[in-house]
Amino acid sequence: MIFYIPQDTTALALGSEAVARALQTAGIEPIRNGSRGLFWLEPLLEVATDQGRIAFGPVSAKDIPSIIDALESDPTSHALYQGEVADIPYLKSQQRLTYARAGLGDPVCLDNYQTLNGFKGLVKALQMTGQQIVDQVKDSGLRGRGGAAFPAGIKWQTVHDAGTSAAADKEPCQKYIVCNADEGDSGTFADRLVMEADPYQLIEGMVIAGLAVGANQGYIYLRSEYPVAHKLLNTAIDRAVQANFLGENIQGSGKTFHLEVRLGAGAYICGEETSLLESLEGKRGMVRAKPPLPAIEGLFGMPTVVNNVLTLAAISSILEQGAANYQNFGMGRSRGTLAIQLAGNIKRGGLIELAFGVTLREVLEDYGQGTYSGRPIRAIQVGGPLGAFMPESQWDTPMDYEAFAAIKAMIGHGGIVVFDDTVDMAAQARFAMEFCVVESCGKCTPCRIGSVRGVEVIDRIVANENRDNNLILLHELCDTMEFGSLCAMGGMTPYPVRSALKYFPEDFLLQEAAGALLQEAAGASLQDTAGAASQKTAAQGEN
Amino acid sequence: MGISQNEQQSISDLVGQYKALPGALLPLLHAIQADVGYVPDTAVPIIAKGLNLSRAEVHGVISFYHDFKTTPVGRHTVQICRAEACQSMGSRQLETHAKQALGVDYGETTADGAITLEPVYCLGNCACSPSMRINDDIFARVDADRFDQLISDLSSEEGVVK
Numbered sequence: 001m002i003f004y005i006p007q008d009t010t011a012l013a014l015g016s017e018a019v020a021r022a023l024q025t026a027g028i029e030p031i032r033n034g035s036r037g038l039f040w041l042e043p044l045l046e047v048a049t050d051q052g053r054i055a056f057g058p059v060s061a062k063d064i065p066s067i068i069d070a071l072e073s074d075p076t077s078h079a080l081y082q083g084e085v086a087d088i089p090y091l092k093s094q095q096r097l098t099y100a101r102a103g104l105g106d107p108v109c110l111d112n113y114q115t116l117n118g119f120k121g122l123v124k125a126l127q128m129t130g131q132q133i134v135d136q137v138k139d140s141g142l143r144g145r146g147g148a149a150f151p152a153g154i155k156w157q158t159v160h161d162a163g164t165s166a167a168a169d170k171e172p173c174q175k176y177i178v179c180n181a182d183e184g185d186s187g188t189f190a191d192r193l194v195m196e197a198d199p200y201q202l203i204e205g206m207v208i209a210g211l212a213v214g215a216n217q218g219y220i221y222l223r224s225e226y227p228v229a230h231k232l233l234n235t236a237i238d239r240a241v242q243a244n245f246l247g248e249n250i251q252g253s254g255k256t257f258h259l260e261v262r263l264g265a266g267a268y269i270c271g272e273e274t275s276l277l278e279s280l281e282g283k284r285g286m287v288r289a290k291p292p293l294p295a296i297e298g299l300f301g302m303p304t305v306v307n308n309v310l311t312l313a314a315i316s317s318i319l320e321q322g323a324a325n326y327q328n329f330g331m332g333r334s335r336g337t338l339a340i341q342l343a344g345n346i347k348r349g350g351l352i353e354l355a356f357g358v359t360l361r362e363v364l365e366d367y368g369q370g371t372y373s374g375r376p377i378r379a380i381q382v383g384g385p386l387g388a389f390m391p392e393s394q395w396d397t398p399m400d401y402e403a404f405a406a407i408k409a410m411i412g413h414g415g416i417v418v419f420d421d422t423v424d425m426a427a428q429a430r431f432a433m434e435f436c437v438v439e440s441c442g443k444c445t446p447c448r449i450g451s452v453r454g455v456e457v458i459d460r461i462v463a464n465e466n467r468d469n470n471l472i473l474l475h476e477l478c479d480t481m482e483f484g485s486l487c488a489m490g491g492m493t494p495y496p497v498r499s500a501l502k503y504f505p506e507d508f509l510l511q512e513a514a515g516a517l518l519q520e521a522a523g524a525s526l527q528d529t530a531g532a533a534s535q536k537t538a539a540q541g542e543n
Numbered sequence: 544m545g546i547s548q549n550e551q552q553s554i555s556d557l558v559g560q561y562k563a564l565p566g567a568l569l570p571l572l573h574a575i576q577a578d579v580g581y582v583p584d585t586a587v588p589i590i591a592k593g594l595n596l597s598r599a600e601v602h603g604v605i606s607f608y609h610d611f612k613t614t615p616v617g618r619h620t621v622q623i624c625r626a627e628a629c630q631s632m633g634s635r636q637l638e639t640h641a642k643q644a645l646g647v648d649y650g651e652t653t654a655d656g657a658i659t660l661e662p663v664y665c666l667g668n669c670a671c672s673p674s675m676r677i678n679d680d681i682f683a684r685v686d687a688d689r690f691d692q693l694i695s696d697l698s699s700e701e702g703v704v705k
Contacts, residue, residue: 009666009667009681012680013674013681014671025585042671129600183667184665184667186626186628187626187627187669188667188669189667189668189669224610225663225676227679229680262566262569262570263567263570264569264608264610265608266608266609266610266663267607267608279569280566281565282567282568282604283568284604285607342670343669343670343672344628344631344669344672349670372632385627417627417631424630428627431630438664441607482646
């Protein structure tokens with residue numbers, strides 16, 4: 001029997017190290033695998049037996065003796081027995097491409113990766129021209145998974161073509177592949193899971209990107225909040241260099257690609273690509289104006305592909321299984337699979353990889369099974385701190401970039417944060433502004449100063465100071481931020497604020513006023529809110 | 544802020560080691576902080592000279608990023624996640640408790656120099672919130688009792704070390 005106990009951040013945070021020690025005490029040396037992403041079952045102990053690979057979870061160190069006993073007699077009798085891992089409905093119903101390997105074995109074991117079809121995409125890519133690789137990516141329909149959903153193939157084509165027209169016969173110019181691993185959105189952990197459970201997939205994707213556009217240097221810009229991913233990535237890179245999947249003359253092809261992890265320093269804004277590039281250059285993470293696009297003038301002024309971890313990770317399966325296979329998943333212009341991250345106050349949180357098109361309600365109810373607290377779900381925030389709060393009336397929206405954009409919401413990086421009915425939406429709107437105060441790079445006045453004023457105005461509204469005028473002011477402030485900021489930090493902070501106001505107006509009023517407003521339709525706009533508030537004030541005046 | 548001759552020397556050594564690296568400043572600052580515990584003011588001119596930058600540029604970078612400290616910190620850094628997923632599971636109560644239990648506000652260090660308390664915006668552990676980080680270890684589903692337990696474990700570990 002082979003025992004597996006994960007070494008990813010969540011499993012460790014829930015005590016998997018103690019479980020591993022308990023196994024060692026019992027004379028068992030477990031394989032430290034990555035997580036499957038079924039975080040509600042972590043630490044998830046898996047045992048490869050004659051009857052298949054079975055699971056127990058969530059386990060703690062004290063459960064180990066009874067599990068070992070049960071394995072000798074009847075495993076199914078154990079209270080924590082979860083059956084065959086692959087048959088757990090939460091996992092079985094997923095469409096895993098990027099996470100197909102997650103949790104199967106030791107994430108930094110190269111043999112394991114290669115046994116599971118690893119580096120097959122790279123081997124194919126080494127036989128192709130750059131343009132052929134770019135064409136494959138275009139055909140796959142892959143769009144950037146960081147949030148902006150820009151078609152990856154178009155970006156690659158721009159970098160591929162950059163610096164070649166005027167000086168076709170001269171030395172090719174230096175180009176870079178930069179992986180954005182600054183996964184700062186609350187409610188997201190998809191990048192982390194790739195890096196901790198299947199780091200070679202990201203490395204493979206980056207090498208392929210280098211071959212496609214003619215870049216020989218890559219950087220993974222990793223946030224400092226991910227110490228486990230940092231360690232695993234560095235180990236994986238060292239081993240990939242030793243096995244000649246990185247470095248000079250990769251697998252005898254004559255092609256070169258060097259890769260280095262660079263650590264961020266706790267700035268959310270560095271997840272924005274131009275700010276990230278500034279940071280990589282050793283500067284303050286100040287957002288750059290576009291144009292020039294990073295694809296033309298990126299890192300150190302040279303043509304640069306900046307892609308999210310998931311985008312680059314998807315490349316290896318696209319090359320391995322073909323663009324058509326990837327393209328077959330999804331709906332409309334959103335092709336392939338989406339890594340949905342179910343988080344916050346949820347009973348069964350975790351990573352859910354599905355084709356685009358699944359509705360929020362299916363995710364919340366079928367997978368999530370309601371809140372952790374057992375109370376009703378009141379609001380969900382999709383797409384991180386800059387994403388809109390969505391009331392129940394919107395939960396039938398399919399997970400599709402365009403469908404979300406149509407209702408002023410965004411899928412972003414695919415994180416869903418669930419709140420139960422104890423949430424104070426005015427406090428959440430205030431927090432959105434507060435977060436912008438802390439994390440704004442300061443370049444644009446609407447973002448830098450507007451967020452400070454936003455906190456103040458929300459405080460006044462909640463304190464019932466001149467509420468009508470302050471609601472109008474907040475609305476105008478949101479306009480200024482949205483249209484007067486260079487990047488999404490200032491431009492989208494209004495999304496959570498406005499959606500909180502629009503769908504949960506009762507939270508912004510004194511208790512007695514809220515009672516009257518609860519009668520109002522849930523879809524009341526901000527202007528309606530201001531109007532209702534003024535009616536209420538007028539009524540109070542008459543009394 | 545006075546630093547020892549040794550620290551001064553190791554900063555100079557690190558500058559020498561990193562200066563050829565493209566975009567060297569962040570990796571260098573991380574290395575100095577890992578070595579000295581913070582980035583002392585006296586390091587700024589050494590870095591500026593080594594990397595051919597102005598002192599203002601170096602200062603600007605140090606002050607931009609939340610991670611870089613310019614004064615000594617506690618022997619342990621405790622971070623409480625303030626982001627939305629953790630809020631949905633009670634991190635606001637947790638941070639109130641943490642500040643009370645340690646007797647410090649964010650950015651401050653306990654009187655015995657053991658613990659510096661900091662806010663953090665997301666540790667990527669959002670399916671099992673609320674989360675906190677102690678040095679390089681992350682903990683999930685932390686409530687007030689678990690917080691107290693983790694802090695007392697930290698103190699007893701220190702006792703063993705002494």
